Amino acid sequence: MKTLLDKETISRTLDRIAHEILEHYKNPSEFALVGIRTRGEFLAKRLQERIEQFSKQKVLLGILDITLYRDDLTQIANQPMLKATEIDFDITGKAIILVDDVLYTGRTVRSALNALIDFGRPTKIELAVIIDRGHRELPIKADYIGKNIPTSKEEKIEVRLKECDTKEEVVLTEK
Amino acid sequence: MTKNFKWNKKDLLGLEYLSAEEITHILDTAESFKEVTTRDIKKVPALRGKTAANLFYEPSTRTRGSFEIAEKRLSCDVVNMDMKASSITKGETLIDTGKNLEALKIDIFVIRHSNPGAPNILARNVSASIINAGDGFHEHPTQALLDLFTIREKLGKIKGKNVSIIGDITHSRVARSNIWGLKKLGANVTICAPKIILPKFAKEFGVKVTDKIDVALKDADAINVLRMQFERDIADAFPSKEEYFNQYGISEERLKKAKKNIVVMHPGPINRGIEMSSEVADGKNSVILEQVTNGIAIRMAVLYLVAGVKNKVSS
């Protein structure tokens, strides 16, 4: 097991992404953050806090459960636990920044795009992730990246966050 | 939330056969689907490519409609079949029908039948999932689940709550499924009806049994008022519908003596002025229309869960 990012680095990375987002958009009212459950939700919340702190303006936040849009529902053994999607604002006419922990095959993001489009017609959709580990199976790329980590498929990347895990770190493990 | 719970039943035959954990899991799953039903686009692709057959051997507009909407909102293909219950010894048997439809690669059967146990028999003989949409006087699990969901939504929880089921218990599958579900989730259940429509051994359900409406209403946090089929059930004992309403009907006056926020439910369709007054049906305590809405979320949850069971071993 190898630690890729520690607690402080995660924090600094999120600071940087928050600043990058603010560089792109003049006004935080132009966009909304939508975290993909489970860990994307917590990362999106952290980004929201940071952007609000830096800009002194409110940022909209939604949470997306993509289970019903997964393309492997017919292949997995039992239905995954469903959690509610919480997007209580109109996404039409806004830019949406999807937030997730790791970008890998791109299939989760594909599901998220489909799910999101059922909620309305955003002006555009961007993607923010802490780790991009490569091995895309779909033509998808991230707009805001914490760290690029070239991996082999035999390796596993785990993002651990204090909201749902005991530690706060990003580690690389063998499968 | 039921953490890390794995649903593994291919069928939903009745609430008697489910554990408290399984029932809770369905209710939790339905919460997510309730959110889906509030969207502009109420359709999700979860059951894309699956086919459900709604086999109705008994006429039903509401339950069938509710199932059909739930199936379509899950992107499931739907085929509706109005079945004529065949005579005893002639024609295609239930099992024949099931096997023939299975040959059409149906994934889910939703069955309504006048004979108790028909879904159980089908479940044993086909590998597709079977959802009981009401079998005789036996069970009507999705109705009870939506009732449980509504109670939980209104009262915050079910455990420890006093729930009374009022009306024709003997001829009610809704009553039986509700009793199982409520008991398993820890509610205190009272059933109330004139003696002739109370099952003789009802006490063995572990419920309080009374033929006095005031007893059923006192301390009740929720009541579930059943539809009376007056001519069949009690025409002998009550010479008129008015007489039944006088003794057992839920009127505003009676409700005044009950808890202020009592939740009033009815599985529909209501006989206004027989089991319940119009004022009560349309009043502030009534959640009857919310039950109907919740029915979609519950049925979506059940369809979603049973469809996901890969190892199709008969339950």
Place this chain on the structure above:
Amino acid sequence: MKYLIKNSTVIDPKNNINEVLDVLISNGKIKQIGKNLKALGAKTINAKGMITAPGFVDMHVHFRQPGFEYKETILSGSLSAIKGGVTSVAVMPNTNPVMDTSERVENLQKIIKKDGKINVFVLGCITREQKGENITDFSKLKSVGCVGFTDDGHCVNSAKVMEKAFEKSGKRNLLFISHAEDTSLSAGGVMNEGFIADKLGLKGVSNESEYKIVERDIKLAKKHKARIHIAHVSTKESCELIRKAKKQGVKITAEATPHHFTLTEKECESFNANFKMAPPLRKQKDVDAIKKAIKDGTINCIATDHAPHAVHEKDIEFSNAMNGIIGLETALPLAIENLVDTKHLNMMGLVCVMSYSPAQILGVDKGHLTEGSEADVVVFDPQEKWIYNKEDIVSKSKNSPFIGKELKGKVKYTFVAGKLAS
């Protein structure tokens, strides 16, 4: 053909034999029973560890012919009986047409003569068309071979009609078999009355619907000093009534089926109609009472109520399915497991309730191994375990709740009139 059955335990209640002996069958008769028998040219069967007993007598079977040949026939029923070690049966008259006239019985006798591979005794109806209204001509029916009278499948609901039948019996001591079911109480019922029926939403059949008729028949039989046999006793109350009546000297006998001393109403929870019968499966207390009644002789014999039905009559919705199960091929193992292994009967007692006792009730010279008598013999291994597979069922119908179950006690050889039958 001669057969020499060597080294088995020979059990013959009538002659009070219960020891390891050889049995020589020759010219269709029991030639000799003794130690170290030798016989030139005899086919020797080494039956060490097995039991040789009189062929079983089942006084309650439905062979469905004429009228319902798709369920069973005299031939297929006979073969099923042979599989179960049964060499004599009494067939119930609820065929189509029913056995209520001597002409109809004579026609049946012709079929039996042709196809009956075992001893098939005929029971006649008590009332015309089994309608419970007008009694049949018992003398005439008896003259064409009816060994007793019953409306089985239906109850003679009218006390008046039943009383008339008893009156007619007079000094002839006719055998009447009562299907005790007060249909005014049981109408519409499909399983035992109680909480399980209530929770399944099925209509119940009360114990009362049976024992009320048992009570009535006892009273009437007593009054007319007539003979009554209660078919398929299923309730504790009936057992008690019969026990009391016997003490009072009423000429009453009774039978119990293997399913009624083996299974309870709980089985109906599966909605599998192979657990649907009339009378229905009852509670454990009733099962216990029946076993006790067999033990103390209140119930005289075991009868299967072998009731074949086709798939489309049984493998359907519980409420719509027909009543009854096949039983000939499973009676012995069920009795061994539930009566002998539980110490309600010893092996001698079991052989008695399955052969000599029912033969006595029917008044037929069967159910014993007396030297010189017709060689109806069963040889069975009381220990052998086997699975009751659907494919192995000989009966035309497969409506048994015991399919797939492991059973203990297997019939190895059945001789009918000295011939090895199969």
